[in-house]
Amino acid sequence: MSRSFITLLIFCCFIVGCSQTKITTTETSLSFGGISIGFTEKEIVNIMGKATSIDAKSNNIKEIVYTGTKGPNAAFILENDRLKEATWYPSVYDGKLKIPMKKEDIDTLIDPSILHKVEKVDCYEWAQCSNYVFEKGKNRLEILLDWEGKLIDRVKLQ
Template sequence: MKKFKRFLQAVLCTLLVGSMFYFGQATTFAKDNYIVIKKGDTLYSISKKYHISVEDLKEYNQLASNKIIAGQKLMIPDFEQTKPLYVVVAGSFSKKSNADKRVAFLKKKGIDAIVVKKVMNGKNLYRVQAGVFSNKSNAEKMKKKVKDIGIKDAFLLSEKPLHINGITLGSSYNQLLKKFGQPTKTEDDKNTRSLYYQNEGAGVRINFNAANDSIEQLQVYPEFLTTTSIPTDKNKILDAYGNPNEIKTVTCYESASCEQMIYTFNKSQLIVQIDRDGKTVQYLDLRKTK
């Protein structure tokens, strides 16, 4: 089993998309966002000011208690990338042909729309999507436009960007360390950095773009992590991410069949591979869509 998983990691590592970046041993990637605590500040007052929970502040700064003192530096996490996006839904259909007709109608009216497949209880559902917006007011305007041309059941759906443990494509290396913790060792191989936390396998592999200080691909292997915040079985994946856009059966070790749950949203794709037992998560792979 362990030999296979090491082999699987090696194969997945070769799939990481290339960049112009090589990890130097002493390189620092993050531009930390610190504030200096003033007399009278509390974690609660800071949490209200920056719209962050007290627990997130404590976790991000590795604080054991709520006690802070004047002059102390506190890092404010940047959660902009995990703020919800607003999807304009212009209909859901059990038949793709009906969804395609709706898309064609919208395009004739000057509205760019696409069909997004969802797998629910083993059945395919085809959702017509008329735009994804970071600003809710813009999404409301598009919803009104869709309703004005006769699609009265249009509605907004709030979805978070695809992420693993709060890390999205575009997050910084330092943000990743804050969420996953400091590894016991790292290994660099051209464009890839592997982070080891326990046992002999890498718990995290990333591809990083130094030009804009962002992660371009993230692979996570729950078995080799110390954090317990990563979903480790299929039901927890469904709880965390909802119904996938696609389910595929793939050949894994010893000619066994494994399941891949594939999520696609806003130019990102998350692939979750489930072991042959039908429930255990082998890995999560977050990447850009092609």
């Protein structure tokens, strides 16, 4: 094989690997958008980009917020500079990081073996929405669909 073909092959693999954010698992934790519980502020900012605001709630609690033109995109709660909880709002998300947005993304991007349950929860005053709950080790990932069951409304990683 020629050197240029190998370089092209490596480049294509890199592009394909980066083209879709996957919900991944390690042996003990879940990840969404490449971010896992325990990440530091620096690791989150390296992935998400510059935050809209960073607010120290107390000596050891900090909130990193990303807001777009349509509203809140994501919020990260850190305790002792380690991610404790993360929330994404794909329905209004306009960040540079590509994240799952539709129900089909759940079916294709998440390992079904970690699905704990799908529950109906109250949403939008009168509607019931599907809430997918995934568990791995001590971590929990919840994906709430909109009332039509088509779009991801909120993602919470704890």
